[in-house]
Amino acid sequence: MKAWRPRVRRLLAVSLTCMALMGLSLAQTASVPDLHPLTLAPNGLWWDPSEQQLYLTDDVGNRLVVWRDGALTGRSLTLPPAPASGAGLGQLAREPGGRWWVTRFGFGKDGSVLTISPDGAPLALSGLSPQRRRIAVQVVDAGRVLIGWFVKDIAGGVSLLTLGKDGQATEADVVEGLVKPAGVVLAGDHLLVADQGTGRLLSFPWRPQTSGRPQDASAGRVVARWDPDAGIDLMVADSRGTLYIGARAGFLDAVSSTGEVRRLVSGLQPLRGVALDEAGRRLMVVELGRPTGHGPALRVLPLD
Structure with missing residues (x-):
């Protein structure tokens, strides 16, 4: 019975050595995150639990694409034409009724918010400042997003964006004084914001029907901190209030509702969008391409 144990130890040592050579380290995860190369330029992710499939933004095709069972399905959703500055697609989110919301970064001159109706009609909303570089989007209810x-x-x-008639949108700021809010999540009666520019995860009281002056960033409760150079980015929350957030520095962290930060994996290439399949107990994250590494990819990480 004991004869196999040294061999197992040797195999484990070899596996850990290989991971170290790749710069990959794990903490409290089930296994090395699976690597799925992508022949597109992804950024935002959205997992649809009813359809059991993942939606990704694609800057190359200026579209949404669908991934299921380890591969792209070939299905895509059309977005409004990209401006001269490029597609610049950010996060995406879906209302329960089927409407899609997608941010367009805009690089200081073409910032926008796009929608796709349940019947597939794409629309670029009007009435918004094109100077605003837009990244995160979080559905509040039908026709309203943060x-x-x-x-x-x-x-x-x-800002709280409200969709009006004929694609006209109004925008009211609810938090000001941030540097670069890359991630936005609603968790119960709290608005959580990942401010990439300061490396802070901030929590604000959320009152969706309250009007008046926006809350200042200085009033936000600091839930967690990172080095600003780490580049915390898009994030997603589970039903228990745990946040999962990736970073340009190549790590993926879990943050509990009490602010405890747990490193799930590090040593990856820069990360962007994060999606959660809560029933399947796995995270999916976009890994950007790097000239000295591999091209764009989707990482799938089992959760314990």
């Missing part, structure tokens, strides 16, 4: 935006070296905040 948007994370910033104007480089000037201002950043979170």
Whole structure:
């Protein structure tokens, strides 16, 4: 019975050595995250539990694509034409009724918010400031979303966007004084914001029907901190309030509702969008391409 144990130890040592050579380290995860190369330029992710499939933004095709059972399905959703500055697609989110919301970064001149109706009709909303670089989007209810935006070296905040008739939108700021809010999540009666520019995860009281002056970033409760150079980015929450957040530095962290930060994996290439299949107990994260590494990919990480 004991004869197999040294061999298992040797195999484990070899596996850990290989991981170290790749720069990959794990903490409290079930296994090495699976690597699925992608022949597109992904950024945002959205897992649809009813359809059991993943939606990704694609800057190359200016579209949404569908991934299921380890591969792209070949199905795509059309978005409004991209401006001269490029597609610049950010996060995506879906209302229970089927409407899609997608942010367009815009690089300081073409910032926008896009929708796709349940019947597949794409629309670029009007009435919004094109100078705002838009990244995060979080559905509030039918026709309303929260948007994370910033104007480089000037201002950043979170706004409540309301969809009106004929694609006209209105935008009211609910948080101001941020630097670069890359991630926005609603968790119960709290609005959580990942401010990439300061490396802080901030919590604000959320009152969807309250009007008046926006809350200042200084009033936010600091839930967790990272080095600003790490580049915390898009995030997703589970039903228990745990947040999962990736970073440009190549790590993926879990943050509990009490602010405890747990490193799930590190040593990856820069990360962007994160999606959660809560029933399947797995995370999916976009890994950007790197000239000295591999091209764009989707990582799938089992959760314990």
